[in-house]
Amino acid sequence: xxxxxxxxxxxxxxxxxxxxLAHEVRNPLTVVKGFLTLIRERPAPDEKVAHYIDISISExxxxxxxxxxxxSISKPLSGGLERTNLSELLHIMMEVMSSYxxxxxxGLEVSRSDxxxxxxxxxxxxxxxxxxxxxxxxxxxxxxxxxxVALRLDTNIQDALxxxxxxxxxxxxxxxxxxxxxxxxxxxxxxxxxxxxxxQVIRTLGGTISVHSEPGEGTQFTITLPLLSE
Ligand code: ADP
Ligand code: MG
Numbered sequence: 001x002x003x004x005x006x007x008x009x010x011x012x013x014x015x016x017x018x019x020x021l022a023h024e025v026r027n028p029l030t031v032v033k034g035f036l037t038l039i040r041e042r043p044a045p046d047e048k049v050a051h052y053i054d055i056s057i058s059e060x061x062x063x064x065x066x067x068x069x070x071x072s073i074s075k076p077l078s079g080g081l082e083r084t085n086l087s088e089l090l091h092i093m094m095e096v097m098s099s100y101x102x103x104x105x106x107g108l109e110v111s112r113s114d115x116x117x118x119x120x121x122x123x124x125x126x127x128x129x130x131x132x133x134x135x136x137x138x139x140x141x142x143x144x145x146x147x148x149v150a151l152r153l154d155t156n157i158q159d160a161l162x163x164x165x166x167x168x169x170x171x172x173x174x175x176x177x178x179x180x181x182x183x184x185x186x187x188x189x190x191x192x193x194x195x196x197x198x199x200q201v202i203r204t205l206g207g208t209i210s211v212h213s214e215p216g217e218g219t220q221f222t223i224t225l226p227l228l229s230e
Pocket of ligand 2: 132
């Protein structure tokens, strides 16, 4: 308990700095992107210039998405818990992520319980959490041929059980141990914030996360979240 308290404190302080930095940087970026877009719409002086502007705009977009990832983690968990249907949110996030999976040549399948699975949660935080896990699973598969991500939702007497399985690159034990630590990433343009946020959301709700992973074979996450007792 002591350790996790300290970790939370550290995350909160860093989050605070990250949040104000992200806010401050976003505004001037928007201005620069706006002007570049204006220039881009004019008859281009030559092809090369047009190409350079396109690269600049897409790099600004990438910066913006990194910043939003910072902002999503740096907001303190908002509370705002409500009766939430996990099975519906899973369905929505599958749809949201399907084009990302397609782009990476990764199959995405869900065996969803058709009955509602009720938990007490903040729906936006759950959506962001599902997105983070699915995105990681897709990214883990992007380099393997025949990459597949499978999601399954089930329940037992007291918990919702969510299984997220991929046949991607997998992880060594040292990597598994670091999951959820702030800024832990093995990706060249990763932030290492996705799981920090997601682990906090799940733990705050009284849930658990367990991981089984083999390098070269894939990874299975099992997430539990307490069912809403009527
Ligand atoms: P990011 O995706 O920006 O790197 P995350 O917090 O989402 O940050 O993930 C942290 C790290 O955990 C990743 O860089 C990766 O090394 C590892 N990881 C997470 N999910 C998986 C997975 N499904 N398969 C393999 N590695 C994973
Ligand atoms: Mg991630």
